Amino acid sequence: MVTIADVARQAGVATSTVSYVLSGKRSISGATRDRVQEAVRVLGYRPNASARALASSRSNVLALVIPLRAGMHVPVLMQFATAVVTTARRFDHDVLLLTADEGRSGLERVSQSALVDALVVMDVELHDERVPLLRELPMPSVLIGIPADTEGLTCIDLDFFAAAEQCVDHLTDLGHREIALLGTPSAVYERQTGFAARTMAGFQAAAERRGIQGIETPCESTFDAVLGTVGELLREHPGITGLVVQNEPIIGPLLDVLRSLGRRVPEDMSLLAICADDVAERQVPKLSSVTLPADEIGQQAVEALIAKLDGNQAPAVTLVPAQLTARASTSTAP
Amino acid sequence: MVTIADVARQAGVATSTVSYVLSGKRSISGATRDRVQEAVRVLGYRPNASARALASSRSNVLALVIPLRAGMHVPVLMQFATAVVTTARRFDHDVLLLTADEGRSGLERVSQSALVDALVVMDVELHDERVPLLRELPMPSVLIGIPADTEGLTCIDLDFFAAAEQCVDHLTDLGHREIALLGTPSAVYERQTGFAARTMAGFQAAAERRGIQGIETPCESTFDAVLGTVGELLREHPGITGLVVQNEPIIGPLLDVLRSLGRRVPEDMSLLAICADDVAERQVPKLSSVTLPADEIGQQAVEALIAKLDGNQAPAVTLVPAQLTARASTSTAP
């Protein structure tokens, strides 16, 4: 194994000089820097991560906490995760994956053992059991998702309340008077997962404000569930002319079901989705949607975390503004 | 921060004694052990991961390499990943997530910096560029997937060749004479991803052996692609009475498409899937299938890796036997 001492010897300098060349934490003459860098190259030197972490009290590793609970759509979670990893690498950090519901104990373990020096927490519930713990931990954290009490936290997420409001406004403006929110699987609401709860709240608030009828219903992520849920919905509320979907995997099946029920989109039924842009554009017809910018959110989460690690302040709550793009799936009410 | 010295002082012993109590690497009197454990408890001591790694040259972290390339079905990958994380924790290891195509350089970085002490590599191609590198790295690795040349490697995967053979045999035994493999998106074949290539090879070999006509076709993972691909397939080969699907996200759409084409399953068309059991059982009708035991494979991969870390031999290639379960989607040819 090549150590910093080997490099120092090869370059004819002190180990500290090598260290400083590598970290850039003090100025080095050009000649010395070149000699050191050449030695590094020749010997194929890589700093030992443990030694560096021990000496500097910085592991350069972030923990990514993804519980993978029932009802969550994995590809969307992984979009966040990928953005987190990519951005972390930009800041020279790696990412430790915490999945299995080790829950609180997992967080305590990795933080108290100094395995990581900051945490990104996903799949946040309104009354998340991890939140009190995060407040106590000796290291910074960022939540992707927003709990009920954000005191002392740093949280980032799409403004799902506004997203739902914009959907309601868009449909109402088009003349729809009776609309429904076809939501996530019920398990997600039962856990009071933040994004689902806030979407529903925004939907209700906007419907009330605009004086139209808004119906909310969860929906499991299978074709049969869509068939059953939509069938029942339209039976009990035959006047519904607009749907807002917040459940990515059922988007395809939903279009099929509407087709099979003889409801044309958008002529008979307007459809709005809250999902990634590419998903909306892949459908036939292309769906009007509010973007879920997973990449941007994951990236901002890491940037906020790095800021905190550098001793800078990060805003308590960052709501990424909702942006509605009208495509081919919404039109004036029949 | 509580250190081992604090614990030693509190218990009235040497730091080495504390270390040995914790590791169990030498025998300790009951009384001493109790005092130390009590001190650990009282002080809430957690060993510092970096210090431990530096002193022992073992980070107790595994790298999980998931490229997340085009055409791969993320939920299945995450099933493997979750099994890897869970099993790693059983052996007191954590998991570092490597996604973004850092490719070779990422592997070199984490291994040469001793950030991890072993690697689990997923999404393996027949001629994977990472394979030569893995042979050279100074640390053990396990592939989930099987490249063309397995010399010097440890690889684990479902026996996809046999899986396809069993599907062909099952359908042939039921009297089908013209069958098709509806495969993964074409990008997966173009990369020569191991599991897809081996499935196709098994399908061809078995069809030839049984003297029936086997047609292979890739299929993108959208409803429209299924509609188009299946439509064309049945137009060009109207005699097809059996389908083998290796593409989880299209299973639902495929059933819809067959229904819309007026082909009843299994009366007019037998359907076999290569997928997780729960997916097969969730369909209507329940699908006959060859199980993809992601949990078992992920678990075995980690177990093999731990064995190698402990200096034990691990088999070069472990093919998890394919198991076909006949359910309601296959029957005698019409």
Next chain:
DNA sequence: GTGAAAGCGCTAACAA
């Protein structure tokens, strides 16, 4: 059965 002490490879004072 237990303790003392020498590192592990690096960072960051402190010194020059």
Next chain:
DNA sequence: TTGTTAGCGCTTTCAC
């Protein structure tokens, strides 16, 4: 601008 060196917190050899 560069060098010297004392740790960082732990494991493990050596000694008793």
